[in-house]
Amino acid sequence: MVASLYGVDDAKKTIWVFLDQEDGELERVSLEILSKGRQLADEAGWSLTGLLLGHQISDQVQRAFAYGADEIWIAEHPLLERFTIDAYTNVVEMALLKGRPSVFLCGATPNGRDLAGRLAVRFRTGLNADCTDLRLDPKSGLLTSEVTGFGGGVLALLESPYHRPQMSTVRLGVFPLGAEDPNRVGPTCVMEIEIAEETIHTKLIERVVGEGVDLTRTPVLVCGGRGIDGRFDMLQELAHLMHGEVGATRPPVDEGHIERERQVGQTGVVCRPKIAFACGVSGAFHFVVGIQESDLVVAINSDPNAPIFEYSDVCIVDDVHQFIPALIEEIQKGYTTLND
Numbered sequence: 121m122v123a124s125l126y127g128v129d130d131a132k133k134t135i136w137v138f139l140d141q142e143d144g145e146l147e148r149v150s151l152e153i154l155s156k157g158r159q160l161a162d163e164a165g166w167s168l169t170g171l172l173l174g175h176q177i178s179d180q181v182q183r184a185f186a187y188g189a190d191e192i193w194i195a196e197h198p199l200l201e202r203f204t205i206d207a208y209t210n211v212v213e214m215a216l217l218k219g220r221p222s223v224f225l226c227g228a229t230p231n232g233r234d235l236a237g238r239l240a241v242r243f244r245t246g247l248n249a250d251c252t253d254l255r256l257d258p259k260s261g262l263l264t265s266e267v268t269g270f271g272g273g274v275l276a277l278l279e280s281p282y283h284r285p286q287m288s289t290v291r292l293g294v295f296p297l298g299a300e301d302p303n304r305v306g307p308t309c310v311m312e313i314e315i316a317e318e319t320i321h322t323k324l325i326e327r328v329v330g331e332g333v334d335l336t337r338t339p340v341l342v343c344g345g346r347g348i349d350g351r352f353d354m355l356q357e358l359a360h361l362m363h364g365e366v367g368a369t370r371p372p373v374d375e376g377h378i379e380r381e382r383q384v385g386q387t388g389v390v391c392r393p394k395i396a397f398a399c400g401v402s403g404a405f406h407f408v409v410g411i412q413e414s415d416l417v418v419a420i421n422s423d424p425n426a427p428i429f430e431y432s433d434v435c436i437v438d439d440v441h442q443f444i445p446a447l448i449e450e451i452q453k454g455y456t457t458l459n460d
């Protein structure tokens with residue numbers, strides 16, 4: 121067995137969270153992981169450290185403390201303003217070698233995934249990607265990462281008993297955001313770093329920012345599957361009436377009926393709305409993981425045996441092309457009555 125760069129006995133009883141930032145603002149997923157990290161650290165009697173890289177980012181330090189960090193390590197440099205895999209990997213590697221945390225967690229953002237993969241190879245440790253839950257055993261110090269496999273038919277619990285750090289990535293929306301405590305403060309450790317420009321092989325040529333719909337924050341999510349035959353205009357109208365957003369399963373996204381950023385599920389967005397509608401959706405586990413934390417799930421499917429009904433609070437066996445327009449009409453009538 122290949123040994124990791126530092127072993128179990130050298131690792132400290134601390135959880136580190138990579139604080140992903142974009143334009144100097146912390147990614148929400150990092151705050152969610154800090155919130156979960158706080159809970160794990162409290163249960164185990166460990167400490168929680170945030171690792172923040174960037175340029176002129178000191179105003180984000182307070183936010184990281186507010187969401188539960190005990191300590192923040194900061195690396196500031198003009199060449200860290202935007203994520204580049206070369207510079208970020210080198211600096212985080214240096215920090216981890218110095219701090220030797222037992223656990224290192226990253227958001228499963230494009231940058232976080234890129235970084236975690238490289239670091240796992242450098243440290244010769246394991247990496248559990250896209251975890252749906254994390255547990256920490258206070259006695260053994262073992263992190264158990266829950267991931268889904270084989271189409272959701274298997275829940276795998278993964279542990280890394282012999283290698284450190286124990287690394288996992290977590291997607292946006294998997295853990296709820298904890299309560300913010302603006303009065304929370306702690307020590308900071310400013311790292312001394314040198315970065316030579318020629319060591320950075322990635323050059324940013326153009327930066328394109330999408331419209332940025334955030335399905336994780338909508339209170340009402342109206343999801344359409346293959347059964348709606350591309351009629352997202354109908355779902356858009358329903359979502360608009362309920363101040364919600366439209367989401368989709370993977371097939372309509374693959375077929376080009378709707379933007380990929382609206383895909384819900386294991387390889388899409390994980391949401392926690394108050395109400396999720398599943399319209400013409402069969403209920404594959406890959407999709408269900410994206411809505412199973414909703415307060416209420418309403419499913420409309422013409423097949424009474426559709427698996428989605430097993431995960432739903434309200435089950436409507438009907439043709440979506442009949443039911444949705446009728447529902448829209450009823451809601452509109454309700455609005456008219458209210459306005460009369």
Ligand SMILES: Cc1cc2nc3c(=O)[nH]c(=O)nc-3n(C[C@H](O)[C@H](O)[C@H](O)COP(=O)(O)OP(=O)(O)OC[C@H]3O[C@@H](n4cnc5c(N)ncnc54)[C@H](O)[C@@H]3O)c2cc1C
Binds near residue numbers: 440441
């Ligand atoms: C690694 C991997 C990752 C994946 N990630 C995701 C993911 O993130 N998100 C995701 O959604 N999928 C994902 N998938 C795909 C997933 O496994 C399913 O194939 C997909 O969710 C099925 O989409 P669907 O329910 O729209 O289509 P289908 O399974 O084809 O179901 C269509 C449903 O519509 C119903 N229907 C048809 N006509 C009507 C009608 N007129 N009125 C009412 N109901 C009707 C049918 O009864 C059926 O239940 C992934 C797959 C893999 C292998």
